[in-house]
Amino acid sequence: MIKLRDIDKYVDKRFQRTFILKGIDLDIEEGEFVTIMGPSGAGKTTLLNILGFLDDPSEGEYHFYDDPVHDLSEKxxxxxxxxxxxxxxxxxxxxxxxTVYENIEMPLLYRKVKSKQRKSLVADMLDRFNIVAKKDLFPPQLSGGQQQVVGVARAIIGSPKLILADEPTGNLHSEQSEQIMELFQKLNQDDGVTIIQVTHSEKMASYGNRIINLKDGAIIEENPYELT
Known part of the structure; x- marks a missing residue:
């Protein structure tokens, strides 16, 4: 599904080049649940943004379903x-x-989904995540955990092949964190959605099946170990 080859990301200032990512080689198969870990400044979020087409590498090749992302237009x-x-x-x-309803509906508007189908899909999401009673509330009226549930519902309403999660439980207490990770695990196991998350938490990493360790912009595990 994903193939990165010799990916560099750097910033040039005057006569100095600062590397954020260096020589990243990575393969991720469809249906995996992968965790990216490493200290602050390791390049985790930059890597996630490149995988999600939000940022471009400075050098290297990125293939997504065999399509060369590095050769695609911005459109x-x-x-x-x-x-x-x-x-x-x-x-x-x-x-x-x-409102909660409007936030969840938003990706469907970008994709020009027709009104009747939008209503049906949003209703399914509200029901699936047990937030029907919250649909007319605004985000500031929700707890952190409830806001993140809405964020997950919004992320998956378009049936994505890949979910990218950047510290998804970083602002939540332990019970809320476990709820979100169980949601991800269910999406991965039942629906076959590929998930790549960034986290500092070994406990949250344990919900996946593979860990990639980053340090100073490089992968430091040649063969990322499998979680048992």
Missing amino acids: QKSEYHKSHIGFVFQAYHLIDEM
């Missing part, structure tokens, strides 16, 4: 992002002025 990358990828953020990134 093509935007279409891929909208049709294949769901993002879940630590800070939720919900729109405060929109």
Whole structure:
């Protein structure tokens, strides 16, 4: 599904080049649940943004379903992002002025899904995540865990092939964190959604089946170990 070859990301300032990612080689199969771990500044979020078409590498090749992302136009990358990828953020990134219903519906509007189908899909999401009673509330009226549930519902409403989650439980207490990770695990195991998460928590990493360790912009495990 994903193949990265010799990916570099760097910033040039005057006569100095600073590497954020260096020589990344990575293969991820469809249906995997992968965790990216490493200290602050290791390049985890940058790698996730490259995988999600939100950032471009400085050098190297990225193939997504055998398509060369490094050769696609910005418009093509935007279409891929909208049709294949769901993002879940630590800070939720919900729109405060929109209701829960409207936040969940938003990706379908971008994809020009017809009104009747949108209503049906949003109703399914509200029911699936037990938030029907919250549909007319605004994000500031929800707890952190409830906001993240809405964020997950928004991420998956378009049936993405890939979910990218950047510290999805970083602002949640342990019970809420476990609820979100169990949701991800269910999506992965029951629906076959490929998930790549960034986390500092070994406990949250244990919900997946593979860990990739980053340090100073490089993968430090040649053969990422399998979680038991």
